[in-house]
Amino acid sequence: MRTIAATITTAASLLFLTVPASHAQASAYPNKPIRIIVAYAAGQGTDVATRLLGEQLSRELGQPIVVENKAGAGGILGTELAAQAAGDGYTLTMGTNATHVLNQFLYAKMPFDPEKDFEPIAMVGTFPMVLATGASTPYRTVGDVLDTVKRTPGSADIAMPSTSARLVVEFLKDRSGAPLFGIPYKGSGSAMTDVLGGQLSVTIDTPLALRPHLAAGKLRALGVTSAIASPLVPGVKPVAEQGYAGFEFVAWNALYAPKGTPAEITRVLNAAVNKVLAKPDVRQRLLDLGFEPAGGSAAYLGVFARKERERWAPIIKTAGIRAD
Incomplete structure (x- = not known):
């Protein structure tokens, strides 16, 4: 009859054989x-x-x-x-x-x-998303937009060039109770055209997409959706620090x-x-x-x-x- 000790010895021997093979696989990686x-x-x-x-x-x-x-x-x-x-x-x-x-x-x-x-x-x-507005609007903070919409629904519709932007809008609606209305776009280009042209007053987009327009003074950043300030948009406060603690995307x-x-x-x-x-x-x-x-x-x-x-x-x- 095979003893437990013999079984353990055999198992240990197999482990001794397989462990080096596993390490050999890692040490040989990558070879192509x-x-x-x-x-x-x-x-x-x-x-x-x-x-x-x-x-x-x-x-x-x-x-x-x-x-x-x-x-x-x-x-x-x-x-x-x-x-x-x-x-x-x-x-x-x-x-x-x-x-x-x-x-x-x-x-x-x-x-x-x-x-x-x-x-x-x-x-x-x-990277966070950024809420931005045209330079000619009166908005200086995210709260300015939300308060305006609460007083006059439909007064500050938001361009949404991506699913991420739409999620931010829905999250803002959930946290603020403001009746926000988002307009979907197929991409940043067409959304940016309408915001720069004054057809819409607010957009939500990536720092990279907004960067040249912010630098040129054509847009003004209102807030970032990260929990803390982002080096991608220096000097812009997170939404979470503008009265909506815990807001993060x-x-x-x-x-x-x-x-x-x-x-x-x-x-x-x-x-x-x-x-x-x-x-x-x-x-x-x-x-x-x-x-x-x-x-x-x-x-x-x-x-x-x-x-x-x-x-x-x-x-x-x-x-x-x-x-x-």
Whole structure:
């Protein structure tokens, strides 16, 4: 009869054999080019930031990084492709708050589970949305707009060039009780034209989209949606500091791997991303591109994204926001 001691000895021997193999896999990684799928068009903010990160990661990891654009369906197409890839560390994706949080509540059907089908690697960058108004309006704060709308509904309609902008409007309505009315646009260009032309008095957009108009004095920033002031829009108070404590919305980019990617490999990637994001020149370049450099552990990213889903699901449901 086989004794317990013999069984333990055999198991220990097998563990001794398998552990080095696992470490060997990590130590050999990477030994060929790595692909990062971007679920958006070339030249868009996520794409540009990914190419910067890829260039820097290539130097750290000693292998080429190939960025592949697979745009479509609000980021679902490219993210689905990444979810179907082998979990070997050679296909990654640059996720966003849309692909890995919001889309599952905006679309009736999703071909992947943003939590169960991916391994988090690291947060790369974040940015707030900005409430801005035309330079000729009397508004100086977010409260000015909300008070005006409460007194005269429809007097300060808001241009919404993105789903993120719409969520900010709904969140503001929820927190302030103001009867805000948002006008949806397909992009920043057309929304900006109407606000600059005086057809609408307020817009909500990214710091990067608003930056040239703020610098030229054509628009005035009223507030940022991050919990604290953002270096992307210096001198502008958060909405949370203007009488709406707890108000926060940030968009973000983060690196993910397909489910099943070994922990040893995700640790190698996390360390490399954090090393890159610690470089002063990379941090400045990301700020120039409209992102606040992030970083942190894979566990942090996983918990953060989960809390974001719990937070935005009821708001999207209550507002009846749909993307399809």
